[in-house]
Amino acid sequence: MTTLRLLRRRRFLPLFCTQLLNAFNDNLYKTAMVLFVVYAVYNDPEAETRFSAIASALFIAPFILVSAIAGQLADMRDKARIIRAVKLCEIGLMSLGAVGLFLAWQGLLVHTVAIPLMLFALFLAGLQSTFLGPIKYSILPQHLPRHEVLAGTGLVEAGTYVAILVGTILAGWIPVEAAMVLILVTAVVGYASSRRIPPAPAMGKVERIDWNIARSSLALVRFVRKDRVIYLATISISVFWTIGAILFIQFPPLAKNVIYASKEVATLFIVMFSIGIAIGSVIINHLLKGEVSARYAPAAVVTMGFFVVLFYFFVRQWPDDFTGDLLTVPEFLAYPLAWVLMGILLLISIAGGVFVVPLYAFLTTRVSGDKASRTIAATNMISSLCMVGGAALALTMTWIGITIAEQLLAGVALCVVTSLIARRLYREEHLPSVYQA
Known part of the structure; x- marks a missing residue:
């Protein structure tokens, strides 16, 4: 089996492990921080939703600001060296995050120092991921033959969500003082793993890097618009992640204020979503048998979208007469309706994994190796703009008084839009590429 063989190859395994550890650490830190603040600092649904949205927006902001520069660097420099440099910086930024968590845990300067410091470290974590983002997919055609690229993409996507899963579970279950130590240990191990990645030098002409953020960002958008298929794949991915952003922002407040459940239950929601994406990533590789196609995307x-509607319907059936302490995981799972909610969340995310993996494979197989990183960077930038839009939409809906449960339905409308774009992509996927590989 191609997927299992890749895990035994040095041309893939160190990159896979480095990406896995990076996703694990980002989500361990972000989830530990958000859950601690939502459950231990604030006691107001509006403030909790606002903080969750601000945290998401800060993590995403670097993808908007510097994706163009990150894509240029990845195409013009050795990708393996960039990964090692970024992973070394992770040790420093996670140290800042650990200090912020420590202060909040001790109740010291919580609002004036601890929370701003934690949010700043989260912004830096997003900056780190911005520079790694274009590389984790664009390096694959450089180390893998074409027939292994879809398998490699699916494995990276599945591994990323397994890492998100594990990081999220730990963040919800271990004490915050343990999270402080673990994020530092993981940063060190991730750097050690990155040193085993084989060289991946620039594949084409080395051009001058444009450090002007506005000009290079506009150039990046023009770059993807020249190829119809890449552009449609980029827009499809971007709207998909907007849906994901809305769902992830709502999970902690939804669990606390609608389900009346503890932070461990909020973690369980995110866990089910992550498991499903990983499953969907593997399923689509088997369905397509290595072919890069949007056949199943619409x-x-x-x-x-159908399962999001079902999830909303069953959330509305949840009893609202709870008093006393928030439900623990065993208490939550004692309700038959809880298993229905978990099952529907799993199905939502499986469908999401089936949708998104082939679209990322388009971005790296339709262009020559010297342009692949910029293609991924453009997608990251546009996706991040859409995700910030999703966060802003969540804040706006909260501000005008739309309930948390009803906000889920915003994702359904976006699913319809995405399906129309994906249908057009499938019809046009065989058009010749402007950036022919």
Whole structure:
């Protein structure tokens, strides 16, 4: 089996492990921080939703600001060296995050120092991921033959969500003081793993890097617009992640204020979503048998929207007469309706994984190796703009008084839009590429 063989190859395994550890650490830190603040600092649904949205926006902001520079660097410099430099910086930024968590845990300068410091470290974590983002997919055609790229992309995507899963579980279950130590240890191990990645030098002409953020960002958008298929794939991915942003922002407040459950239950929601994306990533590789195609994408995203409606319907059936302490995980799972909610969340995310993995494979297989990183960077930048829009939409809906449960339905409308774009992509996927590989 191609996927299992890749895990035994040095041309893939160190990169896979480095990416896995990076996703694990980002989510361990972000989830530990958000859950601690939502459950231990604030006691107001509006403030909790606002903080969750601000945290998401800060993590995403660097993808908007510097994706163009990150893409240029990845195409013009050795990708393995960039990864090592970024992973070394992670040790420093996680040290800042650990200090912020420590202060908040001790109740010292919580609002004036601890929370701003934690949010600043989260912004730096997003900056780190901005520079790694273009590389984790664009390096694959450089180290893998074309027939292994879809398998490699699916494995990276599945591994990323397994890492998100594990990081999220730990953040919800271990004490905050343990999270402080673990984020530092993981940063060190991630750097050690990155040193085993084989060289991946620039593949084409080394051009001058444009450090002007506005000009280079506009150039990046023009770059993807020249190829119809890449542009449609980019827009499809971007709207998909907007849906994901809305769902992830709502999970902690939804668990606390609608389900009346503890932070461990909020973690369980995110866990189910992550498991499903990983499963969907593996399923689509088997369905397509290595072919890069959007054949299943329109149906997958429509299916996702259908299950979001079901999730909303069953959330509305949840009893609202709770008093006393928030439900623990065993207490939550004692309700038959809880298993229905978990099952629907799993199906939502499986459909999401089936949808998104082939679209990322388009971005690296339709262009020559010297342009792949910029293609991924453009997608990251546009996706991040859409995700910030999703966070802003969540804040606006909260401000005008739309309930947390009803905000889920915003994702359904976006699923319909995405399916229309994906249908057009499938019809046009065989057009010749402007950036022919």
